[in-house]
Amino acid sequence: MTFIKSAICALAGATALCGGFAAAAWAQNEQFIPRLVYRTGPYAPNGIPFADGYADYLDMLNARDGGVDGVKLVYEECEDGYNNDKGVECYERLKGKGPTGAALVDPLSTGITYALIERATADKVPIVSMGYGRADASYGPVFPYVFTYPVTYWEGADAIITYIAQQEGGVAKLKGKKIGLIYHDSAYGKEPIATLEKLAQLDGFTFEKFPVSPPGIDQKATWLQIRQKRPNWMLMWGWGVMNSTAIKEAAAVGYPMDHFIGIWWSGAEPDVAPAGKAGIGYKAAVFHGTGTDFGVIRDIKHYLYDKGQGKTKVDKIGEVLYVRGVINALYDMEALHTAHKKFGNKPLTGEQVRWGLENLDLTAARITELGAEGLIAPMKISCENHGGHGLVRMQQWDGAHWKYASDWIEPHHDLLDPMYKASALAYAKEKNITPRDCSKTQS
Amino acid sequence: MLYREAGQFKTSYAADQAIFTIPQDRAAFWILLALGFIAIPLVASEYVLLTIMIPFLVFALAAIGLNILTGYAGQLSLGTGGFMAVGAFTAYKLTTALPGLDIVFVFLLSGLVAAAVGIVFGLPSLRIKGFYLAVATLAAQFFLIWLFNKLPWFSNYSPSGVIGAPPRAALGLVTVTGAEASPVAKYLFTLAFVAILALAAKNLVRGRFGRSWMAIRDMDIAAEIIGIRPLNAKLSAFAVSSFYVGIAGALWAFIYTGGVEALAFDIDRSFQILFMIIIGGLGSILGSFLGAAFITLLPILLDRGGEALGLPVPVNVLTNLEDMIFGGLIILFLIAEPRGLARLWQIGKEKLRLWPFPH
Numbered sequence: 001m002t003f004i005k006s007a008i009c010a011l012a013g014a015t016a017l018c019g020g021f022a023a024a025a026w027a028q029n030e031q032f033i034p035r036l037v038y039r040t041g042p043y044a045p046n047g048i049p050f051a052d053g054y055a056d057y058l059d060m061l062n063a064r065d066g067g068v069d070g071v072k073l074v075y076e077e078c079e080d081g082y083n084n085d086k087g088v089e090c091y092e093r094l095k096g097k098g099p100t101g102a103a104l105v106d107p108l109s110t111g112i113t114y115a116l117i118e119r120a121t122a123d124k125v126p127i128v129s130m131g132y133g134r135a136d137a138s139y140g141p142v143f144p145y146v147f148t149y150p151v152t153y154w155e156g157a158d159a160i161i162t163y164i165a166q167q168e169g170g171v172a173k174l175k176g177k178k179i180g181l182i183y184h185d186s187a188y189g190k191e192p193i194a195t196l197e198k199l200a201q202l203d204g205f206t207f208e209k210f211p212v213s214p215p216g217i218d219q220k221a222t223w224l225q226i227r228q229k230r231p232n233w234m235l236m237w238g239w240g241v242m243n244s245t246a247i248k249e250a251a252a253v254g255y256p257m258d259h260f261i262g263i264w265w266s267g268a269e270p271d272v273a274p275a276g277k278a279g280i281g282y283k284a285a286v287f288h289g290t291g292t293d294f295g296v297i298r299d300i301k302h303y304l305y306d307k308g309q310g311k312t313k314v315d316k317i318g319e320v321l322y323v324r325g326v327i328n329a330l331y332d333m334e335a336l337h338t339a340h341k342k343f344g345n346k347p348l349t350g351e352q353v354r355w356g357l358e359n360l361d362l363t364a365a366r367i368t369e370l371g372a373e374g375l376i377a378p379m380k381i382s383c384e385n386h387g388g389h390g391l392v393r394m395q396q397w398d399g400a401h402w403k404y405a406s407d408w409i410e411p412h413h414d415l416l417d418p419m420y421k422a423s424a425l426a427y428a429k430e431k432n433i434t435p436r437d438c439s440k441t442q443s
Numbered sequence: 444m445l446y447r448e449a450g451q452f453k454t455s456y457a458a459d460q461a462i463f464t465i466p467q468d469r470a471a472f473w474i475l476l477a478l479g480f481i482a483i484p485l486v487a488s489e490y491v492l493l494t495i496m497i498p499f500l501v502f503a504l505a506a507i508g509l510n511i512l513t514g515y516a517g518q519l520s521l522g523t524g525g526f527m528a529v530g531a532f533t534a535y536k537l538t539t540a541l542p543g544l545d546i547v548f549v550f551l552l553s554g555l556v557a558a559a560v561g562i563v564f565g566l567p568s569l570r571i572k573g574f575y576l577a578v579a580t581l582a583a584q585f586f587l588i589w590l591f592n593k594l595p596w597f598s599n600y601s602p603s604g605v606i607g608a609p610p611r612a613a614l615g616l617v618t619v620t621g622a623e624a625s626p627v628a629k630y631l632f633t634l635a636f637v638a639i640l641a642l643a644a645k646n647l648v649r650g651r652f653g654r655s656w657m658a659i660r661d662m663d664i665a666a667e668i669i670g671i672r673p674l675n676a677k678l679s680a681f682a683v684s685s686f687y688v689g690i691a692g693a694l695w696a697f698i699y700t701g702g703v704e705a706l707a708f709d710i711d712r713s714f715q716i717l718f719m720i721i722i723g724g725l726g727s728i729l730g731s732f733l734g735a736a737f738i739t740l741l742p743i744l745l746d747r748g749g750e751a752l753g754l755p756v757p758v759n760v761l762t763n764l765e766d767m768i769f770g771g772l773i774i775l776f777l778i779a780e781p782r783g784l785a786r787l788w789q790i791g792k793e794k795l796r797l798w799p800f801p802h
Contacts, residue, residue, distance in 0.1 A: 039759035048759075079758040084707060088700060089494045089743065096490075111704065114605045118622035118701050134603070185592060187603035187704045194602040211592070214706065423602065430539060430599075430609055431621065 031068065031336065031347045032098020033058065033075040036090050036107050042215035043082040043240035045270035046321055050108060051077065052311040053325025056300050059311075061333060063303040068336045069345040074098065080112065082240070087112030088119070095125055100347040103336065104128050104357070106328055110188035113146075118431075121145040125350040126357055128335075130328045131156075131264055131287060135191055136423035138387025140358070141435035143424065145350075147357050149331070149388025150379055151287045154419065155411040156263050157192035157235070159392035160285055161199050162409050163261070164233050175204035180231035182222065182238070182246055185211040189237040192263075195419070196235075202415075216242025223249040236262040243271035251278030258283065261394070268320035272397045280399045285392045288327050288376050290402055292318035295371020296326060320402060327376055334370070335360050358383055377408065383438035387420070446796040462645055479634055484627045492626040493699075499739045500630075500637045501694045506719040506731035507644050508687030513717070514726035515648050516680035517660030518568050522580035524712035525587035526685045527692025528705055529557040532597045534693035535606040539599055546611040546620060550636070550693045557689020558682040560587070565681025569674060572663075584713055591705035607702040620697045629698050636694065640687060645728050647683065656680050657726075722776060724783025733784040737776075742769055 035054065038047035058073045067073045076097065078090035087107060095102045104126040107113045113133035120127050127146045129137070135152035137143040164179065165171045181196060183189030193209065200207035208231055210222050216238060223246075226234065234255065238246055243266045250260055258281040262271070267284020275282075292298070297317060304310040305317070316322055339348050339356025348356070360381040367373055379388045390413070394406040428435055446467055453459045463469040483496065505523060512518050533553035537544060544552075564583040568576050591597045591604075598604045610621030618624045619632040647653055655676040658666035667673055696703045715738060723734020745765045749756065756764070780787045794801075 037758065039757070040762045044759075077758045079762045081762070084700065084703075085498070092490050092494045110603070111706070114603065114607075114702050114704070115700050118607070122622035136602075186706045187605045190603045213709075427607075431607065432610060 028099055029070075029347065030072050030074045030098060031103055032094075032101065033073060033332070034091070034094035034097070034102045034105055035075050035077040036080050036087055036094075036105065036109075036112065037077045038080055038082045038108075040079060041081040041083075041240075042217070046240055046243075046265070046268060047082065047108070049268070049270070049312065049316065049319055049321035050325040050328075052316075053322040053327075054106070054329045055311050055325075056304055056317070056322075057296070057326045057329035057333070059309065060300045060303045063309075064299060068333050069340045071336075071340070071345055071347055073333075080109075082109050082111075084109070084111040084115050088115050091116055091119065095120075095123055098347065100349045101125070102350060103348060103353045104332060104350065106130065106332065108132070110134070110191065111186055114187050117143070117146055123350070124354070126354040128328070128332060128357065130324075130331065132188065135387075136420045136427065138385065139420045139424035140383050140386040141424075141438055142428045142433060143386065144358075144436060145354060147381065147386045149360075149381060149386065150377070151390045151392055151411075152387055152420075153191040153237070153263065154195040154416050155387070155390040156285050156392055157195040158199065158411045158416060159390075159409040160235055160261050160263075160394075161196070161203070162411070163285075163394055163406055165203070166406070171203055177205045177233070178208060178229065178231040179205050179233045179235065180208040180210055180226060180229065181235045182210040182212060182219075182226070183236070184216060184238050184242055185213050188239065192235075192237060195416070198415075198419070212238070212242060212246075214242070215240055217245055219245050219249045223253045223255075226250075226255065227253045232259065234260045236260065236266045238262065238266045238271075243268075244274040247272060247275040247279050247282055251275060257281035258396070261285065264324075264392075267395060267397075267402070269402075270321070277399065279397055281396065283394050283396045283405055284402075286320070286395045286402075287392055288324065289374050290318060290320045290323050290395075294373070294375050296330065296375070297323070297371075299371060300326070323375070327372070330370060330372060330376075331360070331362075334362060334366075357381060358386075383436065390416075446792055448796070460649075462649070476638070479638070480631065484630060489626045492630045495740060495743060496630055497633050497699050498695075499735055500633045501691050501699055502716065502719060502739050503732045503735040504637045504640060504694065505688050505691035505716050506723065506735045507641055507728060508684045508691060509716050510720045510723075510725065510727070510731045511644060511648065511656070511687065512680050512684035514720055514724075514730075515653060515660065516656035516677065516684075518565075518677060518680060519573060519577040520580040520684070521577050521710070521713050521717065522564060522583035522587070523688055523716045524708040524710060525584040526557050526561055526688040527695060527712065528587055528591055528708035529560050529685075530554060530689030530692030531696035531703060531708065532591050532606065532705075533557065533689070534697060535599075535608075536597065538609060538611060542609070542611075545615060546613050546697070549611070550690050550697075553693045554686040554690040557692070558686040561681040561685025561688075562678050565678050565685075568677045568681065581710075584710055588705050588709060603704065605702050605704045606696060608697040611697075620701070622701060633694055633698050636690065640690065641728060641732075644683075644687065648728070652676075652679060652683075660726075718773075720783075722773060722783055724785030727783070727785035729788065730783050730785030733788070737784065741772065745769065 037051035038044060058075055061067055062073055078094055080087040080090045102125050106128050107116055110132050113129045116127055129148050131151050133148055135154040137146035138148040138152055165174055196207050208229055210226060212219055212222055236246055260282055262284040264286050272279035272282055305314045335353060335356040338360055339352050343352045358381055362379045364378050377389055377391050390411045391408045393404060393408050395402040396405040448465060463472055509523050512520050530553045533556040534549050537549045537552055567579040598606050608620040610618055610623055613619045613632050617628045619628050655671045658671050659676045663673055719734035719738045722737050724730025742765060745768055749761045
């Protein structure tokens, strides 16, 4: 078959059809990282800093250490506009590049993650959906190629409710309270609903849903409804222009900002800055630190920006989403480093990188070594647990900076873990997947 | 010269009524089919099959469906996305409830359910026309998407509302859905579906139904006077159109993406398909294919073209540039031939008939 194919290709000279498109020659000691980014469209304000942070970290590693363990990193960006169809096309386009194919893929979109889970699993390319995507995929036995660490939406929802209980003075005080959720009406925004409904049942609060059709530029009617129902607390699962619009509308109907809490994708500078003074006091959950006062950010500044090479402006490199891009890259590269220890310092296939991801062990000492002390929390991934530590803390916008507003909050693992497992097993049943036996797959 | 018909005589009614009356056209048709069924699966890479050919075929099927309603029967519809969603969600519910049912029948049944829904939303067309009908079908679009979003029963209580295609075999032979299915199997399955349905559509529009649709389109009062019942004509157009669109939706969810949410069939999808038939040519089966090719393939070609040239352009600039070129080309084509690419092809054929001696 392959022979016939190449023979026909040679005869027809139809390179456009055969080789995909022009095949570039790859250096042998390079690791290819596909980059699905969105630098245009309604989600660009959030997509750009994240993509810049990721790219800068890889460039910095190449400049400082010559890559990861001496294996040079190459990457290619593909613009998907946060569009699921385009994201699939980008993935298919990039997955075979480089001497060993794509190491892993970070879709940065829950919708694209859903569209890729089966494809990538069949292609043996790991998906790292860092703090987004399908929450029940943190159950490793059913989803060997999907990693959701360090935290899922279900844990995020649970942690925010815990925080609200702390503010109200105990879980008992939640009884009779009304908590609303304004969400992007897509797979992403719907992800926390089941958890919140369950918690409403357990803690005795009323849960109200306010869907916003994407992209969410028009929310006038939704906020009038919110004003009528007067929830005591509002949660937000938004992205792109939806975030800043919601904060402006909340201010317009006089909703108290310090009772309005966003998920980590609704808590960055581009979200609050357009609202100006009205956004002061707004809170958001977060799973990492921000700012420039970390070894890794200083290195990026030293090796790239001081030489005039960075992807963005130097005053942007401490922003929430930029730092999150750096952290995503840091986790990914640490997985490569882990896999190098087993397979040797050479470009790895997706299957080998998957081993590295599953055996990732970020100790406090290693985090200090990487220059990320205070930026991320220690975390250990295993065959059973692809979801990481699940720790979340709150931050609050003071008009110029994000400040921590709480300590690390531990989610209720006893409540959530069985939910992940039940949901993942239901998926496995529907798709005829036999879950792996984790006692046999270790190293 | 290429299309010279001199000396070609038809000696039977069957020959006179054939779809392709000219031998050259017949040859071209068989060559195209051979290309689609034999050459492309042999030659094309996985990327080309999965991300270019399959979406093109699915869109072509949806465009045929809308063309039957809008192009042939003259009923403007903006509900295409909603009817695609009906097809996709019905197929999902059917195949998860009855895993033993063959996927071919699942798709045909979901087409029938979409047809039934199409008839219900086609009822207003008996009283209202033109832009007002477009608004009524817009209601169908928003209502159906809202319904699939609102009721978790449709996605089997999936927390995110995403439906995923379980692995299923076609006619008990090859697995065509799910991630394990081979790209060639998926492609051939889609192509077979589209080819058979396109042929059926071509014959339908040449027959009694097609003629009654066109009579209604051209002047409904005159059609009524010569004995065509508007009720039958309009509702049958809605039913057949929704059947095609519903199957396209099921193919989109099961064969192309493998997992979709209702959002994948939002109003943008309806507009996309409407643009396909406007650019391709209203009232033409060939135009549906040309329009689908134009809208789905051109952006990818532009994108890959910019990449192949090796220009050091950042992705965001490239994307914006693409949008501008794409928009420009649409305007250019519509100015050059407002009746679409199919008409352009017809004119080209006329020219070829005389070439190289135009007088």
